[in-house]
Amino acid sequence: MTLEDLFAIIQTRKAADPHSSWTAQLLAKGPEKCAEKFGEEAIEAIIEAVKGDRAALTSEAADVLYHLLVMLAARDVDFADVLTELERRQSQSGLAEKANRP
Ligand SMILES: N=c1c2ncn([C@@H]3O[C@H](COP(=O)(O)OP(=O)(O)OP(=O)(O)O)[C@@H](O)[C@H]3O)c2ncn1[C@@H]1O[C@H](COP(=O)(O)O)[C@@H](O)[C@H]1O
Secondary structure, eight states: OOHHHHHHHHHHGGGOOTTTTTHHEEEEEEEHHHHHHHHHHHHHHHHHHHHHHHHHHHHHHHHHHHHHHHHHHTTTTTHHHHHHHHHHTTTTTTHHHTTTTO
């Protein structure tokens, strides 16, 4: 499954019954809660990265990606636009991008 597929599933959960879906339950709590959850998962991933536990980091990274997509959906940001932004950046190095920032 691609991240685009997962984002499409998450989008369908906006209209789903919260009793039937974890994603629907989380979205029903609002964008602030979704953002908080993303932050928690990111911190858990940071902890595993610092510890150097690769198996735990793999699992936490999956949680981070899922919760990033839920946060985007909660604020009606299309994941396709995020990918387009990444594509745009492919044409220049990170150092050049940083130098060109306003
Ligand atoms: N990838 C995920 C995914 N990753 C994590 N989670 C859920 O995210 C929740 C948060 O994990 P936590 O460890 O923080 O658990 P918690 O219950 O919030 O606990 P607290 O820390 O808040 O006490 C868990 O209930 C996980 O099951 C996910 N839930 C769903 N998906 C995907 O989303 C799709 C749609 O899911 P549903 O909407 O539930 O059908 C699924 O098919 C999956 O592909």
